[in-house]
Amino acid sequence: MTRLLRGLFLTLFAAAVILPMVWVVVNSLKSTSEIISTPWALPLQPRWGNYVKAWTEGSIGRYFFNSLLICFATLAILLPVSAMASYILAKFPFKGSQVIFTGFLGGLMFPQFLVIVPLFLLMRDLGALNTQWGLVLVYVAFSLPFTIFVLTGFFSALPDELAEAATIDGCTDAQTFWRVMMPLAKPGLVVALIFNIIGLWNEYNLALILLNTPDRFTLPLGLANLMSTNQYTSDWGALFAAIVIVMSPVLLAYWLLKEKIQEAMLAGAIKG
Amino acid sequence: MRSRSRFWFRFGFLAPACLLYGILVLIPLVQSFQLSTFRLSGLSDRREFVGFDNFIGIFKNGTLAQALQHNAFLLVGAVSLILVFGYLAALAAGGAGRMAAFLRSVYLFPHVISLVVVAILWQALYNPQFGLFSSVLRAGQIEPPVWLNDSRTALPSVLIAFVWYVLGFSIMVLQAGLKGISPDVHEAAELDGAVGARRFWNIQWPLTWSTRRIVVIHTCIGAMNTFALVRLMTNGGPDRATEVALTYLYERGFQPNSFFGEATAIAVINFIAVLLISGLVMVIFGRNPVEARTR
Numbered sequence: 001m002t003r004l005l006r007g008l009f010l011t012l013f014a015a016a017v018i019l020p021m022v023w024v025v026v027n028s029l030k031s032t033s034e035i036i037s038t039p040w041a042l043p044l045q046p047r048w049g050n051y052v053k054a055w056t057e058g059s060i061g062r063y064f065f066n067s068l069l070i071c072f073a074t075l076a077i078l079l080p081v082s083a084m085a086s087y088i089l090a091k092f093p094f095k096g097s098q099v100i101f102t103g104f105l106g107g108l109m110f111p112q113f114l115v116i117v118p119l120f121l122l123m124r125d126l127g128a129l130n131t132q133w134g135l136v137l138v139y140v141a142f143s144l145p146f147t148i149f150v151l152t153g154f155f156s157a158l159p160d161e162l163a164e165a166a167t168i169d170g171c172t173d174a175q176t177f178w179r180v181m182m183p184l185a186k187p188g189l190v191v192a193l194i195f196n197i198i199g200l201w202n203e204y205n206l207a208l209i210l211l212n213t214p215d216r217f218t219l220p221l222g223l224a225n226l227m228s229t230n231q232y233t234s235d236w237g238a239l240f241a242a243i244v245i246v247m248s249p250v251l252l253a254y255w256l257l258k259e260k261i262q263e264a265m266l267a268g269a270i271k272g
Numbered sequence: 273m274r275s276r277s278r279f280w281f282r283f284g285f286l287a288p289a290c291l292l293y294g295i296l297v298l299i300p301l302v303q304s305f306q307l308s309t310f311r312l313s314g315l316s317d318r319r320e321f322v323g324f325d326n327f328i329g330i331f332k333n334g335t336l337a338q339a340l341q342h343n344a345f346l347l348v349g350a351v352s353l354i355l356v357f358g359y360l361a362a363l364a365a366g367g368a369g370r371m372a373a374f375l376r377s378v379y380l381f382p383h384v385i386s387l388v389v390v391a392i393l394w395q396a397l398y399n400p401q402f403g404l405f406s407s408v409l410r411a412g413q414i415e416p417p418v419w420l421n422d423s424r425t426a427l428p429s430v431l432i433a434f435v436w437y438v439l440g441f442s443i444m445v446l447q448a449g450l451k452g453i454s455p456d457v458h459e460a461a462e463l464d465g466a467v468g469a470r471r472f473w474n475i476q477w478p479l480t481w482s483t484r485r486i487v488v489i490h491t492c493i494g495a496m497n498t499f500a501l502v503r504l505m506t507n508g509g510p511d512r513a514t515e516v517a518l519t520y521l522y523e524r525g526f527q528p529n530s531f532f533g534e535a536t537a538i539a540v541i542n543f544i545a546v547l548l549i550s551g552l553v554m555v556i557f558g559r560n561p562v563e564a565r566t567r
Binding site: 002006010011014016021023035036040081087088089092094100104107111112113115116118137138140141142144171173177183197198204216221223224236239246247250251255256258262265266269 | 293
């Protein structure tokens with residue numbers, strides 16, 4: 001009896017998670033009139049044209065490229081900058097380094113919206129409003145707390161002997177870091193990378209405040225934009241296709257690395 | 273010589289992170305408390321110190337109080353639903369079997385797709401013409417409500433979408449907590465005859481005290497900081513029936529006129545509310561019951 005009940009629960013929970021997403025995928029292959037008349041049936045014939053329409057007319061292609069660019073630029077700055085800081089905090093503590101570490105951790109605690117107005121004014125004064133480089137720098141700054149938290153843990157766990165051996169062999173501190181410690185911290189860097197990719201790919205609030213011309217929008221912003229125009233055009237098929245385009249890369253990344261992601265999320269949850 | 277080179281090494285490695293974080297996060301953070309006591313609009317650069325006028329004005333206006341009530345509704349609703357369904361799913365997913373393994377690999381899906389996707393997805397599910405809920409009710413010969421367009425059903429509808437989004441995270445944390453209970457404890461309990469519901473209330477519930485506290489605080493913070501979901505599902509409507517603190521902040525600060533001082537004051541109030549609620553949760557949870565017993 002309890003086994004039957006448990007099986008029923010499992011099926012219901014799994015259906016509640018999966019069904020809405022499957023529904024979107026199925027409906028992304030229908031015409032709008034088909035969606036309205038038979039929302040829960042399979043498409044009569046798959047309309048791949050919805051994807052073409054979302055990609056071109058809906059500008060999802062442009063937003064996709066913008067998102068890729070911003071993610072890549074952010075990670076290219078974020079990972080070395082936070083790895084360097086984490087290495088010092090983990091292996092070369094000094095008077096006050098604990099304060100700096102706590103300062104970064106504090107960034108996990110307060111809500112983004114607390115800083116959003118002063119940040120907007122600062123970016124306006126710097127001429128960085130509505131620029132992609134401005135958004136990238138903001139993303140780097142806001143991703144530092146979690147990334148430093150993860151990487152400091154990884155560097156602390158590395159044995160000191162390796163760095164000492166490299167120093168004896170004549171490496172400077174910086175060389176030891178780049179040639180010996182960075183390759184050893186690769187598992188930590190991968191966790192930080194995956195975690196940040198998901199966060200950056202989905203980020204909406206900061207992009208909404210800092211960008212305002214559609215040709216610079218990231219995917220979440222562009223998708224929201226497409227939704228608001230959909231109120232007039234009512235092309236649900238293309239909108240559903242756009243949703244599939246936005247969510248599939250993250251779902252794929254998650255599927256490939258789910259153990260690592262869950263590990264990192266748990267670590268973050270318990271500390272934060 | 274050596275220690276001096278270490279100074280520059282440390283300095284050089286820490287400086288980029290500290291600079292970026294200081295300029296783009298810490299300075300705005302300090303400024304926000306300052307800015308909440310100024311009158312400053314988007315049209316001119318004149319800043320005028322007004323003390324607590326922004327706060328007084330907001331409370332006299334009444335919209336923020338109404339919005340915070342909606343946050344409170346989401347908070348209480350989400351915490352209750354998540355404790356019930358989170359434990360059920362965590363217990364069910366923790367066991368062996370293919371279905372449990374499947375659930376374990378999909379329950380975080382809603383959490384990793386963008387909130388924008390979640391909002392549009394649920395807006396479609398609530399669509400009066402072709403959405404899930406209307407189709408089901410019509411199949412049962414019941415005339416469905418218009419969900420997001422009716423001020424009575426709009427907020428509960430948003431709540432369901434919010435729970436769908438955060439539930440996976442809670443399942444993950446609770447499941448880790450349940451897994452952390454030592455097998456010895458389970459064995460001993462089984463010998464004492466604690467199985468089924470008794471095992472849950474005497475062993476699993478008290479021994480997941482700290483994970484439960486994490487889940488509750490996480491859900492509270494999420495409910496107080498709801499923004500994208502509401503903005504994209506209902507934009508605070510109909511007739512402010514789903515307005516929450518942060519959508520109101522956005523309205524005051526960024527469209528169509530900018531009342532930056534007032535918007536910052538709302539952010540400060542919301543932040544204080546989050547702190548108070550987290551503190552309250554800590555007080556309600558009190559001391560770990562298991563620790564107290566062993567001492």
